[in-house]
Amino acid sequence: MLTERQLFLLQVLVDDYIRSAEPVGSRAISKRDDVHYSSATIRNELADLEDMGFLEKTHSSSGRIPSEKGYRFYVDHLLSPVMISAPEMNKIKTAFTEKYLGLEKLIQVTAEMLSNFTSYTTIVMGPELLDTKLKHIQIIHLNDDRAVMIVVTDTGHVENRMISLPPGINEQDIEKLVNILNEKLKMVPLYQLNQKIEQEVKNVLRKNISSYNQVMTILEKTLNVDSPDKIFYGGKNNILSQPEFQDIDKVLPLLNIFEKKEIIHDLLRTPSAGLHIKIGKENDLVAIKDCSVITTTYSVSGEHCGTVAVIGPTRMAYPRVVTLMDIFSNSLSAILNERD
Amino acid sequence: MLTERQLFLLQVLVDDYIRSAEPVGSRAISKRDDVHYSSATIRNELADLEDMGFLEKTHSSSGRIPSEKGYRFYVDHLLSPVMISAPEMNKIKTAFTEKYLGLEKLIQVTAEMLSNFTSYTTIVMGPELLDTKLKHIQIIHLNDDRAVMIVVTDTGHVENRMISLPPGINEQDIEKLVNILNEKLKMVPLYQLNQKIEQEVKNVLRKNISSYNQVMTILEKTLNVDSPDKIFYGGKNNILSQPEFQDIDKVLPLLNIFEKKEIIHDLLRTPSAGLHIKIGKENDLVAIKDCSVITTTYSVSGEHCGTVAVIGPTRMAYPRVVTLMDIFSNSLSAILNERD
DNA sequence: ATTAGCACTCACTGGTCTCGAGTGCTAACA
């Protein structure tokens, strides 16, 4: 459908625009060393590409910029791999040899590095907890009516929640409760917790514990692992240095959704594992209609998945970002899977 | 030194400027119902106030705005208390009756509410951990060489850290270790931990534990509670709606320091308990030379202190913010102290 | 099929003008 030359020119133009953020004119293209057509020829081709919807003009006599359709075509068909320089590669490797960072610290560092390397904003969503297994439960008394409940998973994730104890609860009951819970629930995947409690724990508790009703209330409240995944940001403000975000009104909606975990959570929900690119209005959110979001997944213990995302202007350095994200998500998966 | 009338006009002018963010002219003041002087008279007075350094002009024929010295004088001598409307007051009260939120959640909610009420940005620094006491230590095995160490304080704060176990470490040794630690360190204030380990724990461990050296290394690494206090933000982007921050170049340095915990930590360090106001360049940071920072402290269990801060433009609604901060910090202290 | 040439478009820049809000100063006034 597109001629070789059109493909070539489209790629050249997008590359140039990504680099310069300025509309690209026919003459600028014709002056490149690797281009041997006159500006007039290129003008004709660009006009055709515009007719087909791949390019746009900002005003009637301006150079061209890629349309969303143009970007789409570019990432689908023209994405050429890019070299990551040796020193950069080394930096990444050494960072990922720090094997004994905590899970969260590791993710945080990943987010920050990726952001530095791309100069866009990165968001990393912690691994879905649902599939992880319960390792240990503990209740620690603070005073008469307050305690803290701690849940540890097999991936080393620690959740804690404050609970209030029913007045006059039996001290031993708590101890019993903890023992029973640990016995019955050890290595149960978190998403099965409620079910398991219903099936196996309830009866045992009823038999053994005097303040049964109160205890159940606590349990249901606390073990209800609806905890939205933790979200880690890298270079939240990097994106503000991009020329398309010099206007505060463009920026505010963007920064505001960064603060809303649920929205981010939805935004990064990917249909499947692997790399996904959403360009401009392909994202449902108006706030990011001028942004592209690239997501990819990583795995822990071969299963539970988390998401790495980079968000930048639609004029994003797709080749470099895609390459980097591959490297980062693989490195992250690698180091996390080593652990088991 | 200043006449009654000058005091009055200064107050009126600052109030007006705080409200409108526009330079205030003599005529605008003279038209107010509570002012009975002609614009000419007021011009003379304003000229005098400018000579004394309390006011400034943006250009030779503009109205006046307060100088930093003017704001300083205003907050020191002219701050009149302000009414918080009944419905607002109710909102605050009901929010602070949620007694059984976790410590962190409670602080987070406080930060967000205060930010909503002021429409500036709030930062709340968690209570200093130093003075809190250790309640419980636990080490939970994840697999051969990894474990997670959990430390719970008497305030219900939970810290956890991933640790790597020396290969082939004795399982029983760990159990012994935990027991010894809990026995010896229970209710020891965190800041004394290292000292206490040195004095009392080391010897016991040496006697009882075979892989003494490795264990000590872990301990020193893990219990080194240098953990900078957690920082909670409310309405990070609220400040961007202020007219003085329409320029992205003004905003970026500000947003960037928000991401640097150490800097924020330094910024909020207050010389003493109670309320402090730092105006513009009184803050050492250039990034916030056009901002004012109001800090106040709250207490947990009557002792360990945390900090509440509001950061906004120098043209801040000081009376309202000060009043609100009093209410919030008191409410926070109240609910936290109830707990013991 | 390609390209040179040319007329045309449009954003951007810098200069000039006007308008209006505000000041400082002087002189008149209570």
Place this chain on the structure above:
DNA sequence: TGTTAGCACTCGAGACCAGTGAGTGCTAAT
């Protein structure tokens, strides 16, 4: 002596206008 009316002056903001230059589309020549 403190207050006020009046007036000339200043300056920023906005409107208007031409000139410039980068870019286009189209046509005719190669």
